[in-house]
Amino acid sequence: MAFGTRQPVPDLVPSRFHDYQQSYEQGLSGTNPPGGSVDATLRVLHALGRAESDHDTSPRDKATAAAAAAAWLCSPEGLVRQRAREVDLAPLLAVCRLGGLLGRSAGGLPAGWQAYLLGRLGARAVSSLHAEALVTQWLTRTDRHREAADPWPRLRTVEPKAELAAREVSRVLDFGTSVIGRPAAGLPESDAALVARALLAAVGALPSDE
Structure with missing residues (x-):
């Protein structure tokens, strides 16, 4: 069975995904988190990188990660306020992953928010x-x-x-x-x-x- 050579597809990956990767890698390397002008999506990618890095995660880091997750959930791009428009999978999975890493230490977020988030993810997957x-x-x-x-x-x-x-x-x-x-x-x-x-x-x- 023969296959043709696969060629790059122009604009297949949106340019914003480069910013997602950069924010995540900054978190991994321990670079300071993005400033207040950066949107909630980039903050949550940075928080995930920090949480998955080899650096010791302090209570302050956990509080920052929980705040980033909450900010994204309630942002115009997040799941709480956004019901009709498509949501990027990268930050959605990042928040799910953060929920698993934070566990019960996610102060400021209601109990069971991880289950809610996974349920919404499943509902959107069904409609893909x-x-x-x-x-x-x-x-x-x-x-x-x-x-x-x-x-x-x-x-x-x-x-x-x-x-x-x-x-x-x-x-x-x-x-x-x-x-x-x-x-x-x-x-x-x-x-x-x-x-x-x-x-x-x-x-x-x-x-x-x-």
């Missing part, structure tokens, strides 16, 4: 782009369920539900990898490939370069 492909290209397409042409009959053996047993996950993996890996160089891709990629994403098995 791979779910759209599953709904529009498979579940609501009645012709897909009647079509006799390969690979749709095999896809009908995959039952969508909230939790899958190991055997059912294996069925998803077998279907997805076979559909995506089947085309040789120059041959058209199956129209089931979009659904196959969405299923692989749903079980966390989409190839990293995609």
Whole structure:
């Protein structure tokens, strides 16, 4: 099976992610935290770097990290006030990670805030782009369920539900990898490939370069 050479995709990574990385690395190195003019997202990335560094984390550092997490949660970019717009995954995961590191020492934040945050993260994951492909290209397409042409009959053996047993996950993996890996160089891709990629994403098995 032959593959074409993958080329860089222009503007694939937004420029603000460079600032995220820089703030995190400043925290790792022990550089002073960004000043008051820096937005809540960069402060929380810096706090995570500080919390994950080899430096001793003082009570003051923990208080600063908890304040940064609270500020981001309540900021226009955070989850408490932001319900309609997309939220960057990087700061969201950073706050989740901070919650695990701070534990009960996150003063100023209500009890159970980590569980709330993870619940909101899960709710947004359910509504991500791979779910759209599953709904529009498979579940609501009645012709897909009647079509006799390969690979749709095999896809009908995959039952969508909230939790899958190991055997059912294996069925998803077998279907997805076979559909995506089947085309040789120059041959058209199956129209089931979009659904196959969405299923692989749903079980966390989409190839990293995609």
